[in-house]
Amino acid sequence: MSSVTPGELPDSEGKGKSPRHEWPLWEVFIRGQHGLNHRHVGSLHAPDAEMAIKNARDVYTRRNEGVSIWVVESRHISATAPGEKGPLFEPSESKIYRHPTFYDIPDDVGHM
Amino acid sequence: MADIDQTALLQFLLRMGDNTLILGHRVSEWCGKAPVLEEDIALANTALDLIGQTQLWLGYAAEVEGKGQTADDLAFLRDAWDFRNVLLVELPNGDFGQTLMRQFFFDAWSSILMPRLANSADPRIAEIAEKAAKEVAYHVERSADTVVGLGDGTEESHKRMQAALDYLYPYVGEFFLSDDGDAALAAAGIAPDPASLRAEYDAFVERVMARATLTLPEDRFAHSGGRNGRMHTEHLGHILTQMQWLQRAYPGNTW
Numbered sequence: 419m420s421s422v423t424p425g426e427l428p429d430s431e432g433k434g435k436s437p438r439h440e441w442p443l444w445e446v447f448i449r450g451q452h453g454l455n456h457r458h459v460g461s462l463h464a465p466d467a468e469m470a471i472k473n474a475r476d477v478y479t480r481r482n483e484g485v486s487i488w489v490v491e492s493r494h495i496s497a498t499a500p501g502e503k504g505p506l507f508e509p510s511e512s513k514i515y516r517h518p519t520f521y522d523i524p525d526d527v528g529h530m
Numbered sequence: 531m532a533d534i535d536q537t538a539l540l541q542f543l544l545r546m547g548d549n550t551l552i553l554g555h556r557v558s559e560w561c562g563k564a565p566v567l568e569e570d571i572a573l574a575n576t577a578l579d580l581i582g583q584t585q586l587w588l589g590y591a592a593e594v595e596g597k598g599q600t601a602d603d604l605a606f607l608r609d610a611w612d613f614r615n616v617l618l619v620e621l622p623n624g625d626f627g628q629t630l631m632r633q634f635f636f637d638a639w640s641s642i643l644m645p646r647l648a649n650s651a652d653p654r655i656a657e658i659a660e661k662a663a664k665e666v667a668y669h670v671e672r673s674a675d676t677v678v679g680l681g682d683g684t685e686e687s688h689k690r691m692q693a694a695l696d697y698l699y700p701y702v703g704e705f706f707l708s709d710d711g712d713a714a715l716a717a718a719g720i721a722p723d724p725a726s727l728r729a730e731y732d733a734f735v736e737r738v739m740a741r742a743t744l745t746l747p748e749d750r751f752a753h754s755g756g757r758n759g760r761m762h763t764e765h766l767g768h769i770l771t772q773m774q775w776l777q778r779a780y781p782g783n784t785w
Contacts, residue, residue: 463566465679468675472566472572473568473572475668477572479567
């Protein structure tokens with residue numbers, strides 16, 4: 419199965435252009451005030467991980483959005499190839515029995 | 531409190547508020563044109579923090595003055611000779627490196643002063659300082675890291691940062707000048723003697739400059755005249771022209 423790396427910098431070698439001197443791209447994940455999971459909120463440029471966290475603090479948490487920040491350089495993220503959407507995801511569309519909605523849950527169990 | 535203390539207290543509050551007002555305005559001049567989007571937002575945040583601190587310092591100053599003025603009146607209706615900020619904060623932005631070097635010099639001073647003011651015998655000052663201390667702790671981390679990153683960066687960035695250091699360092703000494711009013715406030719436990727912050731400040735600055743591979747000038751000559759109002763640089767008048775023109779042209783206008 420193939421995958422793609424969306425955050426990869428364009429390869430400018432051998433095309434007669436000098437390499438791009440741009441800060442690497444980082445993906446930012448923030449855990450909100452009441453949320454349990456870090457959620458992807460966007461991306462930004464920064465020279466290193468520490469500055470990426472500082473920039474994320476300034477760009478994404480100035481309205482009190484978060485209590486914790488993760489950053490990861492975009493090039494380290496691997497993603498499914500858009501062309502394989504069919505074989506990857508469509509087979510599960512017809513298998514509604516995989517949703518656990520056919521059970522009667524006893525009242526004593528309470529909130530699940 | 532005795533009359534002399536009120537005069538010294540007002541002077542102190544104007545110095546605090548004018549520092550953050552003028553620096554906040556200076557930093558805001560980058561809004562929309564910083565080198566990268568992330569720094570643009572970060573600088574605007576810093577500027578807003580400083581203006582927020584200004585409202586508290588000048589708000590209290592207006593109360594102590596007791597003439598029915600507001601923080602806005604003090605910010606927008608005084609002329610250059612009434613301002614009590616140190617000269618450092620009114621200096622031009624220069625390039626991005628010079629702006630961040632100036633910011634670091636200010637943040638370093640503020641980050642040492644605020645925790646001490648948080649223990650002030652004046653509860654209002656303690657309250658303002660406690661709030662500001664958290665903002666300042668972040669500001670100084672950011673500006674110190676950027677000074678290190680640019681100082682210990684490329685040949686070009688190193689050269690620019692050394693030039694910024696050489697230009698700005700003679701303005702640092704003014705932070706630590708003390709007068710009779712400072713002595714009175716120190717004796718009353720309201721604010722520390724400015725000179726007493728110097729050793730910690732120097733150690734901090736030396737540490738950061740060493741990491742930034744920058745050389746501190748040996749000369750300790752200090753420009754002065756801002757915090758006592760004797761003489762500002764030519765730059766302050768230009769800042770006020772831009773900052774105050776709307777209130778001057780349309781007195782009392784609000785939006």
